[in-house]
Amino acid sequence: MASLLVRNARIHGAGPVDVEVREGRIAAVSGSAAAVPADPATPVIDAGGGLLLPTLVDGHCHPDKTTWGTPWVSRTSAETLEDLILSDVALQVSQETSVRERSRDLFAAYVAAGARGVRAHVDVAPVYGLDNIRGVADAAADLDGALHAEIVAFPQLGVMRTPGTAALLRDALDAGATIVGGIDPGGIDGDLHGQLDVVFGLATERDVDVDIHLHDGGEHGVEQVREIIRRTRAAGWERRVTIGHAFCYSDCDDALLAELGEATAAAGITLATCALGDAPVMPVQRLRELGVRVVLGSDGVRDAWSPFGNGDMLDRTHLLAWSTGARTDADLEACLDVAAHAGAELVGLESADLRVGSPADFMIVAAEVPAQAVIDRPTPQYVVRAGRVVARDGALTAIPATL
């Protein structure tokens, strides 16, 4: 018996077809009117000729920092990275709404906009203790399976320069985090080996993956990438290490990019880009050609760092396409592949590739083909997660609207 029947939908621009869902998976795709629900109680969606798209994954976000759902915050100008870090701490400690509530509201926005998973970098520092980790873990649980959330214990204020952080990172792995994070071992901590000793030491001790922010550009950044590659291979941590932002790949000439990209791919290191404003965006397509897995994230959403971001990964896919000069349908669909399938692989979700047998994780949007959806960024008419409708017309359906 089908648990859901979607009528009059299109897949990859072709159709119309009916899509039958059973036990959380796509059980059958057939010509319109061929599929009849065996049980009149089976819920039926009329897609109205809408396009099925895979649901998307945010591979790098910071829900604990967000002001989502709270009054507007007017930001002041910031001259240095230190200014930004200090304003982040000041804004977080001034929030009257809990991490759990703000994260939950943001997660709800993600789901309503068609996301199925996130990798959340959550601040771990003496000023917060483990409160942010617990808040985001609770928020993810509040979503009742509508959103798969992974939590990275993220040392925003540095590891070596902020005493007590290394011990908190270990504790965070007992409080909901499943990945150990790092941040500019050179630029923030000024101690490349000291921070990486802690991060890789914890990773191997606790058998967890690694995800390191690396803003440092040029040779300084490349030197750190090389050391992360060396340690990844030495530990046997291939396919278990991610570098976020990785602006230094944008500073490489063709020869260095080819060499560094091949070494990155050989070590199975994932790169996460967020297609941020005036920050450099790594050469995504070239890196993919070299065999590097690249995922897409939002980074901060409406936090002290930036007023931008909205939890809409189709919108973020549009920004990636815009910033990398996408033109052809193939270019645009490659960006969608980054946000959907590479992201899913990163967070351990099966690919939602809309084939029979695949997870029933999709959204229905008003577009003729996937490339158009990347440009138009329509609000999903429906979002289906593991075979159940979790959002409709931009609002959650299956999940309680409030705590």
Ligand SMILES: [Zn+2]
């Ligand atoms: Zn980040």
